[in-house]
Amino acid sequence: MVAPTVGVLALQGAFAAHATILESLGCAAPQIRTAEQLEAVDALVVPGGESTTMSMLLERSQMLEPLQLRAHAGLPVFGTCAGLILMASEVCDGRDDQVALGVLDMTVERNGYGTQIDSFETDIDVTGLDTPFHAVFIRSPLVTRLGPDVEALATLDGSPVLCRRGPVTVAAFHPELSGDDRLHRRWLSKAGIIDARWPRSQRSG
């Protein structure tokens, strides 16, 4: 069986931590920095980092339009933190040139959970997981509105923190930092990229 190619957008941010998890799941996880590289992926992780920086680099690297086209055409995408912001349809208190690709109908507030001193880790309940997921929130965006076709898989104090529509999943937190591959695994299996009983399991615990 040929390993699926799950690219990690590597313009800036926590791309290396995502790649480590994807490789442990048996995927090829190339770093994606150009439009040509983007063409070759079966699925894409858009990692955490600074969404302003990533927006600018997407434009300057001529990747904005190709990414938007592919994401709207059904490319499986897992967006975490800044990646969630990029997938949203509306960003409050962003810069004027802030990119919102509008892949998911949702409104987000950048740094809605505060600054670094307010950042935290906590356990959250996730629909479909039998034990809590340990979630790390770092200057995370706050989801203030969710469209009717987007499902909230987890909430924190009433606000969605893990959302899905079809092959696109977004998290306000950083699943790549918890040493727990269940959310990556589930995103890929729901999107039909890997089998839910994928043999090369590294799941611990």
Added chain:
Amino acid sequence: MVRMGHNKQRERGTTLVKRGLAEMLKGGVIMDVVNPDDAKIAEDAGAVAVMALERVPSDIRRDGGVSRMSDPEMIQGIRAAVSIPVMAKARIGHFAEAQMLEAIGVDYIDESEVLSPADEAHHIDKWSFTVPFVCGATNLGEALRRISEGAAMIRSKGEAGTGNVVEAVRHLRSITGDVGKLTRADSAELFEWAKRLQAPLPLIQEVARTGQLPVPVFCAGGIATPADASLVMQLGAQAVFVGSGIFKSESPEKMASAIVEATTHYQDPAILVKVSTGLGDAMVGQETSTLDVKMADRGW
């Protein structure tokens, strides 16, 4: 790990939360700024964070005297001007300045040799803070001592304010070179390494096992061009700090954007050529052998 216990408490200031922000800054450029206008230029150019300080290092070098933490009002002004993380510098060992920076609400504190040291023997106990710290290092032993004190990010020191990348390269090569040697050492040799590097044995053993430092390693001190950024990234830096190199160049806006792109596309010479074309003059550099003060020698 899948934790079986259910803890709905929000835990702040943990090691994971502190090191996590450094993970988010990887592949990016952190720019020194001295006022809100510069901070906006940095953000517009794609900086992942700004470092608020009173004077850029080349001016500190020129003016001499004691250099200290910045005016709180200036830091607040910068915080209000941008949405990206704001870092600020405290003097080595000056935990009162660090306490004030935490109270101001900065996102990272740089316990920095660029300022005048406040303590000739002790660095700040960084574990006692909620806010994360970055510290400079010239070699692996110094890096591990800072990590043992609680630093959540290491930057190679280089020689700030010179526009000369040679010291940054020396320090980065020293750190990554010794990490490589540790991975090839046997378990008995690690005790010797701990003594030689004057670093805690458990950290030495961890580096030997994992082949990397337990925190991200960025590069600082002398980066003045897109090519410099590419060089240090290819040598193993995970992000870059640029101080005087931007705002002492002929066109700070252009230089800042170009260094951002060069840091992302550091492996692509064609893109490096494109972003390096038409930038105007880089800052005037200095031979490090002619310096009166070597900032990298500060810190213990």
